[in-house]
Amino acid sequence: MPPAQPARVVLTTGFSQRHTGGVKEFSVEPGTLRGVIKAMDARFPGLGDILEEETTVAIDGEIHEVVYSQPIRPGCEVFFLPKIESG
């Protein structure tokens, strides 16, 4: 069985400058958002907590709160962006 197409993690310019040395895009194994966060934390220790606390996530454009069980499909875009303010 061929390996699943990876998901593409994207960060904003400002966020990547602060936390990943300016690298904005990463490939990760699909599965769940928990797996994506763990993979990012493994590359940049401490980043997992920051992603959980500071971001909202857009999965193929669909905006979600960061919830571990959120499914991450093969080939999808996982875009971490700042949380939404309430008015």
Added chain:
Amino acid sequence: MLTRTKDEEKTLKVVGTRPVRPDGEPKVTGLAQYGADFSLPGMLWAKILRSPHAHARIRAIDASRALALPGVKAVITGADFMEQPFEYVGPERVAVNYWHMTRNIMAREKALYEGHAVAAVAAVSPAVAAAALKLIDVDYEVLPHVIDVDAAMAPDAPLLFEDMITRGVEPAPTRPSNVSKQIDFRLGDADAAFAAADEVVEMSFKTAPVHQGYIEPHACLARIGADGQGELWSASQGHFVVRAYTAKLLGMEIGNLLVHPAEIGGGFGGKTVIYVEPVAAMLSRKTGHPVKIMMSREDVFRATGPTSGASMTVRIGVKKDGRIVAARGVFRFQAGAFPGSPVMNACMCAFAPYDIANVHTTGYDVVCNRPKAAAYRAPGSPISAFAVESVLDVLAGKIGMDPLALRLKNAARTGTQTAYGPKHAHDGYAETVEALMKHPAYKLPLGRNQGRGVASGYWFNGGGESAATVHINEDGSVVIATGSMDIGGSRASMAMMAAETLGVPYEKVRSTVADTGSVGYNHVTGGSRVTYATGIAVVEACRKIIDDLRGRAAQIWDVNPSGVVWEDGHARPASAEVGDFAPLSLKAIAAKRAVTGGPIVAEAAVNAGGMAPGFATQFCDVEVDPETGAVKILRFVAAQDVGRAIHPSYVEGQIQGAVAQGIGWALNEEYIYDKNGRLSNAGFLDYRIPVASDLPSFDVVMVAVPNPNHPFGVKGVGEVGIVPPMAAIANAIQQATGTRMTELPMSPPRLLAALDSAEGA
């Protein structure tokens, strides 16, 4: 949580109807209890001493004369509150810095705006408390102040914080300034792309800070016992957040503070933060008595959050066929006395309705000597839209294109890349433009001194954490409890979604807002999130109830639960093989509550995602009196993608209210400061919000592009309606007069001066 359960084919019986709201009668008869309506035995009254200076160092506070006044029980200052670490906590756009928050509640080293709290008194009566305030001696060193955002950014501006280094700039500046933060969003190469444009327009704009204008001033009652446990009665947009903030500032465990939600007399974002609650709680802790605080209207204007005033420069380039090829926006926002303006939202929303390959936005969060900005309906988006939608109107004129056609040609759709990151996942914008293009009034002829203007707007809409509990009573009636403050009719919409799901009449469902000890965490009522997120929680809880009822029916029939279905409010055999049983109503099952297992109750908690953004497009017709500069709104047509309206009257009301606030922002509302930085118009007589006679009859066009991620297709509707009005009115004034207004408010004196200037040119 993503819930793809909407059944397009299902006929809805309750959703989409217009029943009477459950909170209606107590509100119109004066029986509803707002923040100021609560009392307890032994209660003291508190008053807050506020700085008369816009910027001053506090050298000393002597409360001895006040404490000697008979009837005074306690005086507190900033020193009574524990120090908080200086750190930004949480997401960048909504980061909280408790070092700032505790100083906004009560000044310490400096008073940073006129009205800044510097001390508070608890006494046996309001009169004694007021008299005591006059006996508190504060030794101020008055400092130069700055209010205007451009002046605050100048190199020689007075500094509010002598050690503030701008965040978001690499390398970090070496000199302090009033610029708290700089942010950038880029897509493509805007600078290079302008070269390909046939027409480029660059303009600068200013907007006045405006208050949310809620009718009910802030008020609360606090009781902190000797055992460390406390209760708080407060009108807010989120009593769970009030609990968290107040507990943090008082060093309490969250579980030791029970917050009761009062009815709320308007919030619009301004009651997502706290002002009086920690003060009342601290005075209660110190005196051992319950303590009540009520702000005056003047307090509200001088000390609570307006939205930002702004200075902006926007440049847009188009091809002759109307295609936008590049856009650049620079947005400078007043944060008020502490960092935290909605400038990031402004940058993200500014061009979001459009499919533009090259976009660059820059935002500056700038502190100045006025109250800290608080959220206001789609925070930030209306401000940047005023600039962007005005420039688009100029460009439409230059290329001879209908302004709606220009917007439709560039409309963002599913898959369009946003400048702030992800691709759009929902349609809805183009549909609002098309709705207005088809509107019969759009082509009606205009008279002398009349003009028509159009504008669009975008808002994210929120989801997030909500919880709901559903109880079935022994008579078959239903009680649902959520922790979402009801600002816009959410008790009715929650009851309607529950009734629809359970298959019972709306009148059988009682919907309540529970205190912090009686239901799970609910985030604030804001961000247009409640009907979406809390609605999902209610529906999820009702589905659990249905599963429970099916199981109880199975017990009654002595069959397997899988052989029972729930249809139209009744348990029925799934097939003839299950048996020949008459349907059991919810009431019939509830009557056998005890013997089938006891209370029928279910809870659901969600962290809802999959919310769809709000899009709005509006046009208005105005008539300008060239003798006075007064603008009369003749017609206002507001199209908005509402997903699916649970209660259409309340959705229409949200849109009408948002437009009314936008009209006030456009034409009248502003803070007027004297040369000492003191507010001259701290009341509704001089700070003029629209009244009914100022407003036309609105024509609301609800465009329905349902969100498949909500059980009933809901999209947030509370905010985006306020985004377009300022630009729509400016564009209409331009058509009526030939004069382009670039500063808000477009009040009669300002418009008259512009008309006179144009005439003299």
